[in-house]
Amino acid sequence: MLLAAGVAGLVVAMTMMIWRAIVGPSQYDRMLAANSFGTKIVLLIAVIGYLSGRPAFLDIAIVYALINFVTTIALMKFFRYRTLSRPLGTEAKDG
């Protein structure tokens, strides 16, 4: 029962993050909303795993936590350099 209340609170917080990602107003607000949404998804997966009696969901939560960070960094790199093919801090030497 308490875990179900925790799931409800997390889902409401994720709805707020989706609203911030929709209304913006800048792209950094949207990236922040995506990152925070991913963190809340990690917690939601863990709590749902215990709620349904399958704690093996924690493996998925670990993988999602790693993917979330890589996604945020890749998004910021893409929005700054408009490409993912060059390393950070280098200028374009050839076309």
Place this chain on the structure above:
Amino acid sequence: MGDVLHVVGGGLVVAGALLTLLGGVGVLRFPDVYTRIHAASLTDTGGATLVLLGLALISGLTLETLKLGFVWAFVMLTTPAAANALANAAFSAGHTPRIGAFQIMKGVAASEARPDTQRRETSDDDESAAP
């Protein structure tokens, strides 16, 4: 004893969910990017700590506790790093903080620096923030 641990763990999970809910309210209501980053990152790390600690109390001392520790370590490593990188990217792209000492340094009076809904609606979109 097990029932007591279950109740305490469930209470910690609910407390963490309420903290993330507070972070969501902050992200919806705060005036600019930096204050939103502040609200989201702090409540995410605190809420993750409370939720995972509650789940660890529920699960007892098993392999799941180690996995919860891994999830906690990843969240505590990556969320502040992502928030720092996000604030750095926003600042280097030309976003200026709308409240606080930065406005005082620019000579803006504190009463004018306080955000209102009109300024929030009319400025700070994607195109004007591009370098």
